[in-house]
Amino acid sequence: MAAPRGPADSRTRSLAARRPSLPPVVPGASGVASPGERGFQGLVIRAQRFRFSEEPDPGSEGAVLEVHVPQVLHLQYGMYVWPCAVVLAQYLWFHRRSLPGKAVLEIGAGVSLPGIVAAKCGAKVILSDNSELPHCLDICQQSCQMNKLPQVCVVGLTWGLISPDLLALPPQDIILASDVFFEPEDFENILTTVYFLMERNPKVQVWSTYQVRSADWSLEALLYKWDMKCICIPLESFDADKGDLAESALPGRHTIEMLIISFAKDSLTYT
Ligand SMILES: C[S@@+](CC[C@H](N)C(=O)[O-])C[C@H]1O[C@@H](n2cnc3c(N)ncnc32)[C@H](O)[C@@H]1O
Secondary structure, eight states: OOOSSOOHHHHHHHHHTTTTOOOOOOOOOOOOOTTTEEETTTTTEEEEEEEEEEOOTTTTTEEEEEEEEOOOOOSSSGGGGHHHHHHHEEEEHGGGGTTTTTTEEEEEEETTHHHHHHHHOOOEEEEEOTTTOOOHHOOOHHHHTTOOOOOOOEEEOOOOOOHHHHHTOOOOOOOEESSSSSSGGHHHHHHHHHHHHHHHHHOOOOOOOOEEOOTTTTTTHHHHTTTEEEEEEEEGTTTSSSSBTTBBBBTTTEEEEEEEEEEEEEOOOOO
């Protein structure tokens, strides 16, 4: 993984060109939505289903988890599911037995598929997105409502900003970060926020999925600077080495890495 190069606007364009494709969205001045769809500021929300399952033992039914998240075709990246989110959600599903009671914060959550899966598996979840993007915070809320998770809180957290909301957070066990390393100029801000949370709980782990978009980008030097380390978890170790996951074709052929970042001093163990 690498450090940022190249002008921000060309990076933004290159990410936009890789947006997951969505079914067409019907702009409705009056918010007209067919059954199963709901209006969102003149656009229609489509509920996207993800179904996680385990291979059943002979003679028994395997566990299944079905969640729905809202998607809106919108200029802001947080309004729909990215391929990384499905891979991270699969990691959570695979390790679901370790989640009950864990304090889990999702950063850059957008529609929050990983956070929703964590909450459904018994974690105490807080979802967050950029405090300056109210649409993204609204869609986090919509996701909680759609999955009947009134206990999940949503807060505005802008990477790199030590805000009252960040200061008020309780110590976290796990930070979820799906496709947040997409704009190299933000990498250090993300790690600043993570470092703040690591000081609160030096054992906190960042479970992050990273989509490889440029061979020139790397986190290595920044991790060293911020006294952190990172291991890469093979996708096959949690049944994620497929283009189709949770009955979604979204991961497709994208190159996605599952990373666990922790304090360099901590002897990292992972489930
Ligand atoms: C590529 S999207 C990924 C969304 C979601 N995690 C997923 O994987 O489906 C990046 C997310 O980061 C959020 N974001 C961008 N800049 C941010 C910032 N400076 N602080 C906090 N969140 C930010 C966006 O609003 C968006 O939800």
